[in-house]
Amino acid sequence: MPEERRRRLAAWCIAVIAFGAALSLWMGRGVVLAQPAVPGQLAVYAPQAYYNVPILSLHGQPYVGLVELLEPLGTVDARVDGKKLKMKFSAPNLRELELQFQDGKDKGKVRGQTFKLPGNFVIQNARGYIPLSAVNDVLARALAVSIRLNPAAGRLFIGDVGLRFSLDMRSGPPAKLFISFDAAVNPTIATEPGHIRFTFRRDAVLPAVDHVSFNDPLITGATFTEHDGAGELDIAGTVPLMANFADGRKTIIVTGVPAPPPVVVAPPPQPQLTAPTQAPPNLPKPPSGPRYFVMIDPAHGGSDIGAAITNDLAEKDLVLTLARRVQKELESRGIPAMLLRTSDTAISLDQRAVTTNAARPAIYVVIHAANTGSGVHVYTSMTESSSTTSRDFLPWESAQSAFAEQSEAVAASVMGELVSRKLPNSLMAAPLRPMNNIAAAAIAVEIASPDESVPDIAKASYLDQVAQAIATGIATYRNPKQGTHP
Amino acid sequence: MTRPLIVMFLVLLVIAGGLGFYAYHLHQRVAQEEQRLAEKASVALPAAGGPTIPVVLYVASDADGALHREQDNLPLPEERSERARAILRALLAKYAAGSSPHPLGASSDIRDVFLLGNDTAIVDTSAGFADSHPSGVLAEELTIASIVQTLAANDPKIARVKILVNGTERETLAGHADLERFFTTSEMEIFAKDAK
Numbered sequence: 099m100p101e102e103r104r105r106r107l108a109a110w111c112i113a114v115i116a117f118g119a120a121l122s123l124w125m126g127r128g129v130v131l132a133q134p135a136v137p138g139q140l141a142v143y144a145p146q147a148y149y150n151v152p153i154l155s156l157h158g159q160p161y162v163g164l165v166e167l168l169e170p171l172g173t174v175d176a177r178v179d180g181k182k183l184k185m186k187f188s189a190p191n192l193r194e195l196e197l198q199f200q201d202g203k204d205k206g207k208v209r210g211q212t213f214k215l216p217g218n219f220v221i222q223n224a225r226g227y228i229p230l231s232a233v234n235d236v237l238a239r240a241l242a243v244s245i246r247l248n249p250a251a252g253r254l255f256i257g258d259v260g261l262r263f264s265l266d267m268r269s270g271p272p273a274k275l276f277i278s279f280d281a282a283v284n285p286t287i288a289t290e291p292g293h294i295r296f297t298f299r300r301d302a303v304l305p306a307v308d309h310v311s312f313n314d315p316l317i318t319g320a321t322f323t324e325h326d327g328a329g330e331l332d333i334a335g336t337v338p339l340m341a342n343f344a345d346g347r348k349t350i351i352v353t354g355v356p357a358p359p360p361v362v363v364a365p366p367p368q369p370q371l372t373a374p375t376q377a378p379p380n381l382p383k384p385p386s387g388p389r390y391f392v393m394i395d396p397a398h399g400g401s402d403i404g405a406a407i408t409n410d411l412a413e414k415d416l417v418l419t420l421a422r423r424v425q426k427e428l429e430s431r432g433i434p435a436m437l438l439r440t441s442d443t444a445i446s447l448d449q450r451a452v453t454t455n456a457a458r459p460a461i462y463v464v465i466h467a468a469n470t471g472s473g474v475h476v477y478t479s480m481t482e483s484s485s486t487t488s489r490d491f492l493p494w495e496s497a498q499s500a501f502a503e504q505s506e507a508v509a510a511s512v513m514g515e516l517v518s519r520k521l522p523n524s525l526m527a528a529p530l531r532p533m534n535n536i537a538a539a540a541i542a543v544e545i546a547s548p549d550e551s552v553p554d555i556a557k558a559s560y561l562d563q564v565a566q567a568i569a570t571g572i573a574t575y576r577n578p579k580q581g582t583h584p
Numbered sequence: 585m586t587r588p589l590i591v592m593f594l595v596l597l598v599i600a601g602g603l604g605f606y607a608y609h610l611h612q613r614v615a616q617e618e619q620r621l622a623e624k625a626s627v628a629l630p631a632a633g634g635p636t637i638p639v640v641l642y643v644a645s646d647a648d649g650a651l652h653r654e655q656d657n658l659p660l661p662e663e664r665s666e667r668a669r670a671i672l673r674a675l676l677a678k679y680a681a682g683s684s685p686h687p688l689g690a691s692s693d694i695r696d697v698f699l700l701g702n703d704t705a706i707v708d709t710s711a712g713f714a715d716s717h718p719s720g721v722l723a724e725e726l727t728i729a730s731i732v733q734t735l736a737a738n739d740p741k742i743a744r745v746k747i748l749v750n751g752t753e754r755e756t757l758a759g760h761a762d763l764e765r766f767f768t769t770s771e772m773e774i775f776a777k778d779a780k
Binding site: 110398402404405406413447466468469470471475477480495524526527528529530531534542544546 | 588592646647649718719720721722723725728755756759760761762764765767771774
């Protein structure tokens, strides 16, 4: 082969390889380029609710679902029309407004005003997603309130919900650090040598200080950080630290535990010497008395979508919507209610039962939806009634047996409300997990379409009727005389 | 742009187009093969293997959420578990029919029925039975009640039924009904009593 031809061939080969490499890098730039770490969930603190919204990585950027973001705050009516998403949103004290976005475009329209997004709007599986960094702009325009977003920490504050705190170091002995909050707080507390950490997940605690140092030999400083959807206050010390709550949990008092006097190592002839015993710290007591509340379990979630109600609507989403409505209706009747999941997350059946039993609710309601049949079906667990008198230790597989009578009474009460609202209904026992593992009165509610048209199942008026029937049924069960405000 | 680069770009474009066409072709072939396998696995009525005997089938209906009692005449084998299997296959054949009031996937089948002692039946269903089953509390409970009550109606000694999927225990049928448990005919009796 002539030298000139060989050189040209080599040049060709190098050019092809370089082009291929460049093409690969360009196509995979979303993967190759390092992305700032973003949390998996966005914790949202709003006057109406605390909830979590999943953060997805789309086109290498963090995105959140618009419906998931707005639904807990009011009533959402979203419609995907080709590449466009049109959404009507209304909330108490807020007149109905319209939001419009288009797949692949970086412009949105809220209240008739067009504005620019920091990235393209994305529609996937009939769901609309906005870039995480656009959340504060979109919400501020929609809700007309102040928004504080910390995207790196996954924390979003809507309106004036933030709890502030102040630090007051009082010299001792012993020295005490008073941490005062605007309202009662319920942090998780972790200790390790030289540190005590308060993690505020559900409490909307805002950063007041990044770091402050104290001129004290035992308690040396405090640092507040936000990460993973929570705020964390870390108190550092030179000795083990302990905390007490005061003022109805609005104040936390941190004190240092002085190190015990050094143990005197006795010479062999005098082995009787011992270290002074340390008095046990005065730990906070758990709240006294059981709290009457309802645990609402929106079934399925995450990769477990449940039934495909329509091409665009999965059971997991519909039941979460209904569960939120049931929660609102219960709370409006003075009955506290908790959702077992507030976002699109997968929870195993055993986990659902474990979480519920640990929380000790008075009533457990699991919500399902179906694309067959019609009406509302109420179920109790298909377990035999048990004469067990002790509720301290119940067999896992038949924990529900001891509560069969209460479950039937709750189901009958809810059925009565469905009948009075002329909603088609049925009541039966079902082999439905995790109901048989629940150590509380437990019912399942499965909604199907109110008529022959399956999409009608998602109508707001129908969901409201069902939610009101469930809530009133539970309120009536709790207090048969009043029915609404037990 | 130099001539070699233009040529190289065109060559890569042709290769990309070819790969795209090949991927589309593969996708079509896989879809056709799946369809063929599904059709092959669809339920066939039991072949005549014995004397024709009247049997009772409790057929589920989604429209009214109830079981409907139907009588049929089937050629049935002598052996008890084979007979139970043949009856359940006839039941599933009704659900696989186009006009079924409780449609199940075409690949639903009964692989085997094992009888333990006198009173317990282990029903081993095909993977397609559970994988293609409509998801819903009522829909799944109706299927189970239909199987349990059909077995009990034709073999009154059967008092407990366990349902397996492809030879193994599964947590739920299609996300709702608990398949880790035994079903007693007395639990499901309410469906037979209310049968229309």
